Amino acid sequence: MGRTGQDDLEDLRGLRLGRDAQAELLDAQTECTFVFTNQEGWASGVVMTYLQHEGSFWVTAVDGRIHVRGVEKDPRVSLVISNAGTSLEGRRMVSLRGTAIIHRDAEVKARIIDRFAHRHQPGDPEAFIRLLSSPNRVVIQFHPTAVAVSHDSTRMPGDGRGGSTSGS
Secondary structure, three states: OOOEOOOEOOOOHHHOOOHHHHHHHHHHOOEEEEEEEOOOOOEEEEEEEOEEEOOEEEEEEEOOOHHHHHHHHOOEEEEEEEOOOOOOOOOEEEEEEEEEEEEOOHHHHHHHHHHHHHHHOOOOHHHHHHHHOOOOEEEEEEEEEEEEEEEEHHHOOOOOOOOOOOOO
């Protein structure tokens, strides 16, 4: 077997995202792919903005959308988060497995939407709160139970695509 990242990409076990690197990724990124089972039983996913708060991840949606209906049918979901679009070097990703709870309670929605708006629209959170405070809005709480898969290309030699990091 060759050198991982230079000769082959067969054994990636040593390239998992460490705890500190995972925290860095989750802090830097604002979007995830929310993976659920749709009404026909197929795995489906939507890209959503998330908030990490007190050990859970939170997303928001309009009641009745396909991913809300999917969670109602089967609360087992996954979040896939990569460093795409961030300033973090390399290619990093984590796939978290867990369960989701849909919250329709006005107090929970107001609390999460307020935090969500301050995280994602700090220049004018009140405008975002108004936008998100629609009558059919729900918030979905995701409780991670396991890291299903992770990857950190910065832990391999070279650029992870067979070349050197120096460009030579």
